[in-house]
Amino acid sequence: MLPYRVVDAFTSRPFSGNPAAVILPGEASDALDDPQRQRLAAEMNLSETAFPSPPDREGVRRLRWFTPTTEVTLCGHATLATAHALLEEGAEAPLRFHSASGHLTVAMDEGERLRLDFPSDAPEPLEAPTGLMEALGLPDDTPFLSGSRCALVPLPNEAALMALDPDPAALGRVALPPGVMGVSVTAPADSQVVHFASRFFGPWVGVPEDPVTGMAHTVLGPYWAAELGTHELEARQRSRRGGELRVRVAGDRVHLVGEAVTVARGRMRVPPGQL
Numbered sequence: 001m002l003p004y005r006v007v008d009a010f011t012s013r014p015f016s017g018n019p020a021a022v023i024l025p026g027e028a029s030d031a032l033d034d035p036q037r038q039r040l041a042a043e044m045n046l047s048e049t050a051f052p053s054p055p056d057r058e059g060v061r062r063l064r065w066f067t068p069t070t071e072v073t074l075c076g077h078a079t080l081a082t083a084h085a086l087l088e089e090g091a092e093a094p095l096r097f098h099s100a101s102g103h104l105t106v107a108m109d110e111g112e113r114l115r116l117d118f119p120s121d122a123p124e125p126l127e128a129p130t131g132l133m134e135a136l137g138l139p140d141d142t143p144f145l146s147g148s149r150c151a152l153v154p155l156p157n158e159a160a161l162m163a164l165d166p167d168p169a170a171l172g173r174v175a176l177p178p179g180v181m182g183v184s185v186t187a188p189a190d191s192q193v194v195h196f197a198s199r200f201f202g203p204w205v206g207v208p209e210d211p212v213t214g215m216a217h218t219v220l221g222p223y224w225a226a227e228l229g230t231h232e233l234e235a236r237q238r239s240r241r242g243g244e245l246r247v248r249v250a251g252d253r254v255h256l257v258g259e260a261v262t263v264a265r266g267r268m269r270v271p272p273g274q275l
Helices: 036-043 074-088 132-136 158-163 168-172 217-228
Strands: 001-010 018-023 048-054 061-068 094-098 102-108 115-121 152-154 184-190 198-202 209-210 231-235 243-250 253-258 258-269
Touching: 001 074, 018 184, 036 048, 036 061, 036 243, 036 258, 048 074, 048 152, 048 184, 061 074, 061 102, 074 102, 074 115, 074 253, 115 132, 132 152, 152 158, 152 217, 158 198, 184 209, 184 217, 217 231, 217 253, 243 258
Parallel strands: 018 048, 061 094, 152 184, 198 231
Antiparallel strands: 001 018, 001 258, 048 061, 094 102, 102 115, 115 253, 184 198, 198 209, 231 243, 243 253
């Protein structure tokens, strides 16, 4: 029996934000091999399923993330969901993780918010991959930038962002730079209290459109900090579910601040030899 929780991240309201499954650490989950983790993530069928380990002698936990089709090197909302679930289980903040993207920390921020400490991934202008703008439904001369994990396409206004209706199959055939998991399309926000808005498309990793993408904000944060001249930014992701977070750029780190809420908890029955 594998204990798990489903947590909506980057929101304070159930059934909004980005849901992630967290397979809680224990003897059964620690014994899983990688193909079993991948099958569990496919069964959960959320954009990410997180697998934290118990803490080592220094209090550091190994953390891995799987989409329904592949393992990814960084995931913000599933890290927030993991921290929220572990704190509900009795762990104490700050929580420290070792991941494919190095050391990550989740600490308490103001109120009920949690603060994720992630590596910054400032984007650089590049020539757009062949077919990308056509698949997004944008002019060929639309700017294109990329960090090491996420590409960036800036638009002039939020109306243009909301009008996007990309072709997921065509997007998935585009060759992104090596290591890049998807494309964040972004624009200045219409709201007076929000700095920028975005949408994230990731068919390359089995996620046609992600509800709220923490990893993308390690690219969006440095980009908008340079554009707007401020290192503390309010952001919203304009997916159908929607989500909000605060982004703080601090040198070579980006702090993502948000809330989370548990919407389900249970134990998955896995008969021996059938996973």
